[in-house]
Every structure is written in structure tokens, then in C-alpha cells.
Amino acid sequence: MGSSDSRSQSRYNMTAQDVINECGENSKVKQSHILVTGATSGIGIETGRVLALAGAKVYLMGRSEIKLQQVIENINKELQQKATSSSVQGVFCDLNSLTSIKKCAEKFISENTPLNILILNAGIFNYNFTQTIDGLEQVMGVNHIGHAYLTQLLMPTLIANTPSRIVILSSELHAGPPLNYQALDHMSSTQTNAKKDFGMIRSYQQSKLANTLFARALTSRYKDKQITAYSLHPGVIATNITSKVPCASFFTKFIKKKSLEQGAATTVFCALKPGLENESGRFFNDSTVTDLADKWTDNDINIFWEWTEKIIRQRTANLSGT
Structure with a gap:
């Protein structure tokens, strides 16, 4: 038991660079084209930086072009010092807007940009009830629906560059009540009491559960196309998500x-x-697989997938073109 505990502690303490070193040349990082959402702060910056320094072609997505440019300049300085052939590029996208997501994906695809790793890192945590530009409860709208729509639009590119992976940041906080679809739909309505089901912790938990279920749902539908998906707990980190x-x-x-x-x-x-x-x-947690997502049945996953597709279909039906 002592050796198991020490191993767990060593996995807890691992840095992203430690993982790069552990994976070695077999990771094929230098042949990877990786898109990271939420890449202008916190672990999004660190994720993009480490992957670029390891040799990947990295696309950093953010909703502030000023912050994107600053992050890219900082990483490029490190890349120049290493004289590596890898690169970082900025991708503007506001996950609070389905129109912005659509424009971003269409531009990405029109440029024939290869992509074989999609990292859904962005996330928000709201103290007050707010809706997205499209009228979705904002925490679920950004943390799950926005990412699901982006994934849907980029899926042909991921399939064209298989084997591909989708990595979804969730949280241990996802463990709790199952998704309350009625409450979620009500919070995304125009009714005057739409916020009655909102709770700071509850809404975050529901969005993180959606992230976890999304990895299961993607696996069940795309694994035969060489698309794999994983959800994870990054750990408790001092970032600005709860500022x-x-x-x-x-x-x-x-x-x-x-x-x-x-x-x-x-x-x-x-x-x-x-x-x-x-x-x-x-x-996954501490760079180790767990059984936290295993309890959900195929029926749970099917209901979740159909609900997600319904929301996207309804909210994007009248989006203007680029």
C-alpha cells in the first residue's frame, strides 16, 4: 500500500513537462496539430506553451485578440530560443456566442488547417445568473453547449486527420445530481423566473457533468472513426475562474x-x-484513469446526446452566415 500511495503522490505532483518527458517520442507530439480553447489565461496558456515547446503546431483560442497576441508573443520568444520548428497561432472565438463559434470554425476549415487534437479547456464559474448572447444559461452555454457546437463543426477535420483525440476539462465537482434537463431548459428560456433554478455551485456541477458525459457520448459515436475522447479533473488551481x-x-x-x-x-x-x-x-485525474465516468448507462448517454443536439439545432437554426 505504501508504494501505491507514493506512486499516487508522484502522479499528483507531475507537471505537464514531466508528462511530455514520460511520453517520449512515441507521443508523436511533433506531428500533432492541436487546438486549445480558453488559451489566454491559467492552465490554458501553460497547456499551449508546453505542447508548442515540445514540437506541436498549436492553435490558441481566446475571446480577446489583445490577450491572444500577448500570449503568442511570449510563447514565440521561448520557441525562438529553442530554435524549434513548432508554432503557435491565435484563433479568435467567443464561446458566449454561437455565431462567433460558427465563424471561427468556418474560417479554420476554409484555411485547410489540419487538426488531430482538440482540447476543450475553457470554462466559467458564475456567481450571478446570466444568459449567453443566444439565451442559454451561461455556465452550461459556454462550458458545454459552446464546446459541443465547436466540436460538431470541427469533426470533419478531426476525422480527416485521424487518429484524433478530444480532451475535455471537467472537474471532480461533476459528481452529484444527474442532469436536470427541465431546469436547464427553463434557465435558457425567456420566462421572467428563468433564474429560479440557478445556483452558483449547482450550475457549475451540471456543466462539469455535461463535460464528462460528452466524452462518453463522443466515444460511443465516433470511436469506430478513430476519434477518442477523455474527460479530466485538472486539480484545484489558483486561476481567475472564481475571481x-x-x-x-x-x-x-x-x-x-x-x-x-x-x-x-x-x-x-x-x-x-x-x-x-x-x-x-x-x-482522468493526476494523469491516471479513474472509474468516475463509468457509472453512466448507454441510456443516460443517449438522452444527454439527444438533448445536446436538440439545443444546438434549435439555437443555430437561424444563425447568419459568415
Whole structure:
């Protein structure tokens, strides 16, 4: 038991660079074309930076062109020092807007940009009830629906560049009540009491559960096309995701936190580790597979997939073209 505990602790402490070193040349990182959402802050920056320095072609997605440019300049300085052939490019996209997602994906595809690893890293945590530009409850709208729509639009490119992976950042907080579709639909309605089902923790938990189920759903539908998907807990990290939450810093100081370098490790593991094909759809923590996503039945996954597709279909039916 002692050796198991020490191994678990060593996996907890791993940095993204440690994972790169562990994977070695077999990861084929230098042949990888990787898109990272939410890449202008926190572990999104670190994820993109480490992958680029390892030799990948990395596309950093963000909703602030100023922040994107700054991040790209900083990473490019490191790349120049290493004299590597890898690169980073910025991709503007606001996950709060389905129109922005559509324009982003269409531009990406029109440029014939290869893509074989999609990392859905972006996430928000709201203290107050808010809806997206398209009227979706914002936490679910950004954390899941926006990412699901982006994935749907980029899927032909991922299939054309197989084998491909989709890595979805979830959280251990996803464990809890199953998705309440009635409440989710109500919060995304125009009714005056739409916010009655909103709760700061509850809405985040529901969105993170959706992230976990999304990996399962993608696996069941695309694994035969050499598309695999993984969800993960990055760890508790001091990022700006809870910056607007009262007393958040007080409560989190009692929780063991990871550095940004450690927080990006499991993402990089799921993106690059050779031999994970048989673990597709599962939940990872500390660069190790767990059974946290295994309890959901095929029926649960089918209901979730149909609900997601329905929301996307309804909300994108009248989107204007680019």
C-alpha cells in the first residue's frame, strides 16, 4: 500500500513537462496539430506553451485578440530560443456566442488547417445568473453547449486527420445530481423566473457533468472513426475562474492546490499518452484513469446526446452566415 500511495503522490505532483518527458517520442507530439480553447489565461496558456515547446503546431483560442497576441508573443520568444520548428497561432472565438463559434470554425476549415487534437479547456464559474448572447444559461452555454457546437463543426477535420483525440476539462465537482434537463431548459428560456433554478455551485456541477458525459457520448459515436475522447479533473488551481466569487480565496486556501504547471499535466497526458485508445470515454485525474465516468448507462448517454443536439439545432437554426 505504501508504494501505491507514493506512486499516487508522484502522479499528483507531475507537471505537464514531466508528462511530455514520460511520453517520449512515441507521443508523436511533433506531428500533432492541436487546438486549445480558453488559451489566454491559467492552465490554458501553460497547456499551449508546453505542447508548442515540445514540437506541436498549436492553435490558441481566446475571446480577446489583445490577450491572444500577448500570449503568442511570449510563447514565440521561448520557441525562438529553442530554435524549434513548432508554432503557435491565435484563433479568435467567443464561446458566449454561437455565431462567433460558427465563424471561427468556418474560417479554420476554409484555411485547410489540419487538426488531430482538440482540447476543450475553457470554462466559467458564475456567481450571478446570466444568459449567453443566444439565451442559454451561461455556465452550461459556454462550458458545454459552446464546446459541443465547436466540436460538431470541427469533426470533419478531426476525422480527416485521424487518429484524433478530444480532451475535455471537467472537474471532480461533476459528481452529484444527474442532469436536470427541465431546469436547464427553463434557465435558457425567456420566462421572467428563468433564474429560479440557478445556483452558483449547482450550475457549475451540471456543466462539469455535461463535460464528462460528452466524452462518453463522443466515444460511443465516433470511436469506430478513430476519434477518442477523455474527460479530466485538472486539480484545484489558483486561476481567475472564481475571481468574482465572494470568499472564494478564503475557502480555497484550505484546499491543497496545484501549480499551473501541475494543473496542465493531466490535459497533456490525455492529449499525448500513447495507448489510451481503450480508455476512451473515461475520466482522468493526476494523469491516471479513474472509474468516475463509468457509472453512466448507454441510456443516460443517449438522452444527454439527444438533448445536446436538440439545443444546438434549435439555437443555430437561424444563425447568419459568415
